[in-house]
Amino acid sequence: MYPPSLRALIEAFRTLPGVGEKTAERYALMIAEQPAEETERFASALMNVKTTLRRCTVCGNLTDGEVCSVCKDPQRSHRQIFVVQSAKDVAAMEKTAEYNGVYHVLNGLISPSKGILPEDLNIERLTDRAKEADEVILATSATMDGETTAMYLDRLLKKEYPQLLVTRIAHGLPAGGMLDYADEITLSHALADRRKM
Numbered sequence: 744m745y746p747p748s749l750r751a752l753i754e755a756f757r758t759l760p761g762v763g764e765k766t767a768e769r770y771a772l773m774i775a776e777q778p779a780e781e782t783e784r785f786a787s788a789l790m791n792v793k794t795t796l797r798r799c800t801v802c803g804n805l806t807d808g809e810v811c812s813v814c815k816d817p818q819r820s821h822r823q824i825f826v827v828q829s830a831k832d833v834a835a836m837e838k839t840a841e842y843n844g845v846y847h848v849l850n851g852l853i854s855p856s857k858g859i860l861p862e863d864l865n866i867e868r869l870t871d872r873a874k875e876a877d878e879v880i881l882a883t884s885a886t887m888d889g890e891t892t893a894m895y896l897d898r899l900l901k902k903e904y905p906q907l908l909v910t911r912i913a914h915g916l917p918a919g920g921m922l923d924y925a926d927e928i929t930l931s932h933a934l935a936d937r938r939k940m
């Protein structure tokens with residue numbers, strides 16, 4: 744049986760997604776055996792994301808400052824807004840280097856079964872931003888909640904701005920999968936084959 748300090752570290756690792764008892768044990772023992780400076784670097788990286796990282800005040804993406812690097816970039820088209828569920832989807836799309844507009848991160852999906860309502864998401868800010876946009880691309884996942892959210896946003900945006908072009912990325916993304924699980928080629932195609940809502 745491990746002493747309580749080591750046990751506590753194993754339990755902490757176990758809270759991470761995909762980490763089982765054996766892996767948690769291996770991580771904890773590795774930390775216990777490594778030089779103190781390395782552990783300090785690890786611990787300060789952990790604390791840093793809690794103190795430095797925040798949501799971009801424009802789009803909701805993760806950033807270390809007030810406004811994220813995409814929103815700050817004057818080379819990008821600020822009249823095209825790509826709407827995603829999470830900051831992970833932004834990172835996946837940026838990897839393709841196929842998109843030159845800006846993003847809007849909802850921080851979740853509308854889900855009646857989980858009790859997540861439109862007002863729980865970063866939607867109000869999107870309706871403000873859409874005023875200045877030519878196109879809003881809805882890139883929520885092809886799941887039930889993703890479709891519900893896309894339909895809700897389409898209706899909301901068209902009611903507010905009848906002239907606005909609202910599109911939906913093409914399907915063919917992994918079934919039930921989020922955007923970030925798709926590979927770069929799939930993502931590029933999904934963007935190129937988007938269609939009008």
Ligand SMILES: [Zn+2]
Nearest residue numbers: 799802811814
């Ligand atoms: Zn931003």
